[in-house]
Amino acid sequence: MRVKIFLFIFLFIPCAIFGEQPGCWGLTPENIVVVANKMAWHSVELAKYYMEKRHIPSNNLILLNTSSEEECSRNDFEKYIAAPIRTFLKKNDPEGNKFLCLVTMYGLPLRVRPPELTGQEKKSYRVYKNNTMPFVTGS
Numbered sequence: 001m002r003v004k005i006f007l008f009i010f011l012f013i014p015c016a017i018f019g020e021q022p023g024c025w026g027l028t029p030e031n032i033v034v035v036a037n038k039m040a041w042h043s044v045e046l047a048k049y050y051m052e053k054r055h056i057p058s059n060n061l062i063l064l065n066t067s068s069e070e071e072c073s074r075n076d077f078e079k080y081i082a083a084p085i086r087t088f089l090k091k092n093d094p095e096g097n098k099f100l101c102l103v104t105m106y107g108l109p110l111r112v113r114p115p116e117l118t119g120q121e122k123k124s125y126r127v128y129k130n131n132t133m134p135f136v137t138g139s
Contacts, residue, residue, distance in 0.1 A: 029056045031100040035085065036061065040068035040107020047105045060099075062088050064108070072109040074116070081108070 036047035066080035093099045
């Protein structure tokens with residue numbers, strides 16, 4: 001009984017006051033962008049199936065042309081994944097209010113390797129490595 005009273009007070013009354021429906025804080029299909037990889041087996045097919053079942057507009061699909069490996073380099077991530085997604089979002093939602101959720105499909109890299117060290121960073125690392133002494137235990 002207490003749960004019902006709690007739900008009524010904190011969910012239904014604010015929606016009634018502000019003139020919104022009880023499901024006023026949920027995502028709508030128009031808020032979702034689906035990201036698929038053209039190079040991965042069944043990724044696009046799965047994305048289209050998901051969009052059909054969830055009634056997501058077909059123009060909310062981003063098709064990437066990237067590796068289907070589990071891991072990718074930082075440069076490949078920036079060039080083939082982040083840049084196309086950024087371009088799509090700037091073009092289709094410049095204010096940043098429409099799209100609230102990115103759904104990634106099977107076939108996209110799960111991890112991004114760290115960036116390559118610059119020449120100065122490699123030199124600093126070598127100096128640090130050469131100047132540190134291994135931990136020595138007393139006998």
